[in-house]
Amino acid sequence: MKRRDFLKNTALASGALMLPAFLKPFEAMxxxxxxxxxxxxxxxxxxxxxxxxxxVPYGNDIYYQKxxxxxxxxxxxxxxxxxxxxxxxxxxxxxxxxxxxxxxxNSVGYPNPDRSHFRxxxxxxxxxxxxxxxxxxxxxRYLDSNCQVAKNSHTAIEVDDTLSLAMKGATMKGxxxxxxxxxxxxxxxxxxxxxxxxxxxxxxxEDNLGYLYKTMTETYSSAExxxxxxxxxxxxxxxxxxxxxxxLKTVSKFINSGLQTRVYYVSLSGFDTHVGQVNQQSRQxxxxxxxxxxxxKDLKQTGKLDxxxxxxxxxxxRRVEQNASNGTDHGTASNVLLFGGKxxxxxxxxxxxxxxxLDNGDLKYQIDFRDxxxxxxxxxxxxxxxxxxxxxxxxxxxx
Amino acid sequence: xxxxxxxxxxxxxxAFGLRFADIQNAEHASVKKAVNELLRSxxxxxxxGLVQTKLDYTMLLTGGANQKKIAIMQQVEQEKELxxxxxxxxxxxxxxxxxxxxLFWHNHFACRTINAVYxxxxxxxxxxxxxxxxRDLLLQVSQSPAMLQFLNNQQNRKGHPNENFARxxxxxxxxxxxxxxxxxxxESARAFTGWGFNRxxxxxxxxxxxxxxxxxxxxxxGNFTGDDIIGILLQQKQTARFVCNKxxxxxxxxxxxxxxxxxxxxxxxxxxxxxxxxLEYLFTADWFYDxxxxxxxxxxxxxxxxxxxxxxxxxYLSPExxxxxxxxxxxxxxxxxxxxxxxxxxxxxxxxSLMYRLKIPSLVLDGGLIDFAGKADxxxxxxxxxxxxxxxxIDTKVQAxxxxxxxxxxxxxxxxxxxxxxxxxxxxxxxxxxxxIARAPNIKTLAVEIASTPEYQLC
Numbered sequence: 081m082k083r084r085d086f087l088k089n090t091a092l093a094s095g096a097l098m099l100p101a102f103l104k105p106f107e108a109m110x111x112x113x114x115x116x117x118x119x120x121x122x123x124x125x126x127x128x129x130x131x132x133x134x135x136v137p138y139g140n141d142i143y144y145q146k147x148x149x150x151x152x153x154x155x156x157x158x159x160x161x162x163x164x165x166x167x168x169x170x171x172x173x174x175x176x177x178x179x180x181x182x183x184x185x186n187s188v189g190y191p192n193p194d195r196s197h198f199r200x201x202x203x204x205x206x207x208x209x210x211x212x213x214x215x216x217x218x219x220x221r222y223l224d225s226n227c228q229v230a231k232n233s234h235t236a237i238e239v240d241d242t243l244s245l246a247m248k249g250a251t252m253k254g255x256x257x258x259x260x261x262x263x264x265x266x267x268x269x270x271x272x273x274x275x276x277x278x279x280x281x282x283x284x285x286e287d288n289l290g291y292l293y294k295t296m297t298e299t300y301s302s303a304e305x306x307x308x309x310x311x312x313x314x315x316x317x318x319x320x321x322x323x324x325x326x327x328l329k330t331v332s333k334f335i336n337s338g339l340q341t342r343v344y345y346v347s348l349s350g351f352d353t354h355v356g357q358v359n360q361q362s363r364q365x366x367x368x369x370x371x372x373x374x375x376x377k378d379l380k381q382t383g384k385l386d387x388x389x390x391x392x393x394x395x396x397x398r399r400v401e402q403n404a405s406n407g408t409d410h411g412t413a414s415n416v417l418l419f420g421g422k423x424x425x426x427x428x429x430x431x432x433x434x435x436x437x438l439d440n441g442d443l444k445y446q447i448d449f450r451d452x453x454x455x456x457x458x459x460x461x462x463x464x465x466x467x468x469x470x471x472x473x474x475x476x477x478x479x
Numbered sequence: 480x481x482x483x484x485x486x487x488x489x490x491x492x493x494a495f496g497l498r499f500a501d502i503q504n505a506e507h508a509s510v511k512k513a514v515n516e517l518l519r520s521x522x523x524x525x526x527x528g529l530v531q532t533k534l535d536y537t538m539l540l541t542g543g544a545n546q547k548k549i550a551i552m553q554q555v556e557q558e559k560e561l562x563x564x565x566x567x568x569x570x571x572x573x574x575x576x577x578x579x580x581x582l583f584w585h586n587h588f589a590c591r592t593i594n595a596v597y598x599x600x601x602x603x604x605x606x607x608x609x610x611x612x613x614r615d616l617l618l619q620v621s622q623s624p625a626m627l628q629f630l631n632n633q634q635n636r637k638g639h640p641n642e643n644f645a646r647x648x649x650x651x652x653x654x655x656x657x658x659x660x661x662x663x664x665x666e667s668a669r670a671f672t673g674w675g676f677n678r679x680x681x682x683x684x685x686x687x688x689x690x691x692x693x694x695x696x697x698x699x700x701g702n703f704t705g706d707d708i709i710g711i712l713l714q715q716k717q718t719a720r721f722v723c724n725k726x727x728x729x730x731x732x733x734x735x736x737x738x739x740x741x742x743x744x745x746x747x748x749x750x751x752x753x754x755x756x757x758l759e760y761l762f763t764a765d766w767f768y769d770x771x772x773x774x775x776x777x778x779x780x781x782x783x784x785x786x787x788x789x790x791x792x793x794x795y796l797s798p799e800x801x802x803x804x805x806x807x808x809x810x811x812x813x814x815x816x817x818x819x820x821x822x823x824x825x826x827x828x829x830x831x832s833l834m835y836r837l838k839i840p841s842l843v844l845d846g847g848l849i850d851f852a853g854k855a856d857x858x859x860x861x862x863x864x865x866x867x868x869x870x871x872x873i874d875t876k877v878q879a880x881x882x883x884x885x886x887x888x889x890x891x892x893x894x895x896x897x898x899x900x901x902x903x904x905x906x907x908x909x910x911x912x913x914x915x916i917a918r919a920p921n922i923k924t925l926a927v928e929i930a931s932t933p934e935y936q937l938c
Contacts, residue, residue: 198591202817211646215822242807243829245816256831266834270859271851271915271928278911288733288775289906291825292833292933299830355544405544 118460119335121344121375121390122219122246123324125368127352128197129394130361131414132433134170135184139163142435146401150357150408160184163432169362170369176376180426181385182419183478187433188452189413189445193396197352197410200395205246207450207469218453218468219343220249225467235302236343237334239327247345253295254343255302258330264307267300276300306339313337317378320370324348328375336382342461351394354407368392376419385421389460389479392417393449399441413445416452418478425478451475485768486513491905491938492730492776493517493762494575496786499889499902514762518755521577521610526603529564557595562805562812563798565602569781570788580609580754582781583729587722588620588652589820590629591813597625597680598813613722613752614713617652621709624676630818633675637690640668645708647818653712655721659697666694671705719748723757730761732772733824739766774906777827778938780808780836786938787840787930790903792882800877807835828936840930843879845923846870849931852920887922896925904934 133150137143138157157165158174164184166173176182192210194200203210207218216224219236236254238247247254257263267273279293313336319325327346334341350364372390379385397414413433433443454465454473466472480488486505490497494517497505505513542550569578584605592598601623608616620626621644627633630644645668649659673689676682694703697711712718723743727735746760747753761767778786784804787793795801805811809832815821828836841849848866851859890899896916900908903926908916912934919925929935 199817213817213819215826242809242831248826248829253829256829263834266838268858268862269838269849269851270862271849271931272837273859274851275912275915275932278915288777288825288937289933292777292828292936295828295830295833296837296933299834302830355547405547 117340117342117387119342119344119384119388120456120460121328121331121346121388123368123372123390123392124244124345124347125351125364125392125394126197126201126347126349127394128200128396128398128410129351129364129414130353130357130408130411131186131394131397132400133357133361134167134365135160135186135415135417136165136167137163137432137435138165140432140435142400146435148402149406150402161428164428166369167362167365169365172369172373176373176419177427180423181376181380181421182417183423183426183429185416185418185429185447185452185476185478186431187413187443187446188393188416188449189396189443190448190450191445193412193442193445195396195410195412197395202245204393204395204449205244207453216250217244217246217248219246219345220253221468222249222343222457222461222463223252223254224249226461226463235341236345237306237339237341238345239330240345240347244345244347247343254345255299255306257303257306258327260303260307260310260330263303267303272296306334309339310334310337315378317374317381319374319378320367322367322371324367325371325374328371332375332378332382335379335384335388353398354403354409355405357402357407372419380421387422388420389422389456390417390419391452391456393452397443400435400438400443401441412439412442414443416449420479423479429476429478447476448473455479480768480770480773482509485510487902488768488773488905489513489517489762490575493758494579495569495782495789496938497902498790499886499891502889502891502902510768511763514759517576517762518610518759521574523574524577524607524609525568525574526606527561527564527568527599529560529599554593554595558593558598558813559799559802561595561599561602562802565812566781566785566801567798569785570793576758577606577609580758581606582779583726584609584616584620585812586815586820586823587725588626589815589818590625591815592625592628594625594628597623597628600680601625602813608754610755610758611753613747613754614709616754617713618706618709620652621648621705622674622676622682624680624682627674627676627682632671635668635672635674636685636688637669637672640665640672640690642668644668644674645671648708649712651819653718653721654715655717658715658717663696666696667703667708669694670696670703670708674705713752716744716748719744719752723747726757726761728823731767733776736766739764774904774934774937776938777824778936779821779823779827780805780810780832781812782938783808783836783936784839787843790886790930791844791926792885793843794880794882796878796880800879804835804839808832808839833933833936836936837931837933840935841927842873842877844881844927844930846877847873849927850920850924851928852918852924883923886926890922899925900929903929904932905938906934908934 133152136152136157138154139162144151152167156168158168158171159165160177173182190203190210194203194210205217206214208214223236236247238244238254238256239258240256241258243254243256276296310333313333315329315332319329331344331346348368353360376385379388393416394414396411398408398411403409430446437444450469450473454469454475455478457463457465457468458475459479465475483505486508487497572578588605590601604619604623608619630647631641632644635641635644642664646664650656669690673685675685691702693700696703696708699711720740724735724740727740727743743757743761747757750756784801809827810821841847848870896919897908897913900916916925916928919928
């Protein structure tokens, strides 16, 4: 062993568990450069958010014809240009928008759209075609490919109790952490520590038992690293006291403490508005807008906004025409919202949704969601998108 | 491998594990006898009959806000009842192989429906044909309202074919990808036009919607009906190979051995798709008991939960907690992720699901305490003290009652800690594990410890 390696390994072995260096992805990364570290934060809106009442096409008469009860009145819309404006419950975002920290991509979807929640969410999370069933998620495949190509280890954190399919790759997976201390405490179980300590690397072979011990070891390593790193930073900014507010506050803590994580994943549900949409969606949008505004301002304050890109999506939008219960049924394309200090093209990225040329009453997609992913992969996470998306997408130029 | 270990392996795969209580019978039996006994005890076929009331689904679609709310609540309640009644059956039945196969078909013919009556009906079809004939099973599944609805065959009509069912029939149920063309999908979709169901949840052939014209399917030409297409698919030996390959991965090894799968397919095909002879062949094959085919399959969450429940005779005062377990571990019965089913294997395991798996046994068995009597340092002592303080609170939350008396009474008196661990675990107990369990102060603690290991996740 070279002296340099010896020193490195000794330094790494100073944790509570004497683990071989190759099993310590996070600690190994601490040696990597710390500056210019870019984060992607993904916010999933579950249930199918109605994009047309989020970014409102108030300049289009068809919108008001099709939604005589649930449309947002022109006087209430927070106008962005002559055609589009924010739902008033997102008014907090206007300031962010005016600063050039917000981008709106209209009519994002995919060919042969599926209107089932779980299937369409699968398609978005796995970045598959609509008739293709993949068992790995796109962020997970990013971890897989990045680990092979670049030598750095990277990781992805979902601020939740369980891990979404999006975060699972074939060989690598992200980690779910709602509360770093709670996760860390779960790894303090004396019995678990004992069986892990007693197992030498002989057991970490290629079989399933080896895989279980490897996962356990990585969990321990990550839990300790996340706890020890994140506790050095306290978020001083105010966040709304909502679950999403708390999740984003945790992400802020992670980013600001210098955690070497490339992708964060959070979600907010409650967007399936078949009945009495206005009240329900207003409540959810307010939670979303206020939490994101607090997050963006917080990161601006701490100087991390330029290194952070936030992307919000939902599994589908909703029908253009309202239904008989003053709600909307499952639809197709919708908008993707972006936030960050370094948007190349801030504001409204492309044309407002076309409400005349519909597919059975639903919007036709103009931009494939995988072109959005491709952009994030190529230009933000710096990995060739074809390795993750299984074929090359040309991408966009919003960043 | 000695005979008892073989029988234990058999029960870990073909059932939900061998219990201490079963040792006496197993000790003097041969593998052949044990296989016969598994098949015999699974001859009984009792359907799940819990969900009876049909909901008025028009309420969900057209009712007022209040009616919709009530309908959704009833629907959620029925789904919960259905889930728990199947779980209860798996926890308590003697027809273990039948349930294990029902679980297999539940994943092979993966389906989701909000209608609990239809879901139950499909589950009972999969149960009553679990060990019968694959042809009957395939036909009944294909004609069940749940599947017709799920794969949109209700909308498949002459002049406006919907290809969803035809495609999945080939891709997932019979011959698998690469063995048919897009044209075959289009043509066979036409053959299934008119297949639908009525308001009573019964299959109906709607002749006026059926396209009775000529179709070319897998190089054959004729005025095929849906039954014809299924018949042609079953004539393909590829169907036998495809199903056997999946069964091999379920029962034997994630990495199929082509020669073994082909041998299974021969048996299956020549018996005209009878399932029982196939299983009998599989479970008595020498290679089924090869070292490399033991202790290396990751239990699915349901196998894990049911195995634990059966081993410790757990009674849940509030069974719903088992639904939380299913969710946390990533397998909610009747909610497969998509039509391809749960991917299984290592896909079950990530950081959080593994930590839940390691923690659940102690939550259910001893209020969350793993009373570790090893080389505890001060930090460990503090941790254990907190865990002891929390036990009561966890008990009131989980409300599970293992039958410790029965569990302990059936353990052979002369057995050492290592022998007990060797019986409860399928992978070999290595030296490190032996050191840990040797320190267990009593058998109850030992059992909780063993169930809280990575080894316990394997079967």
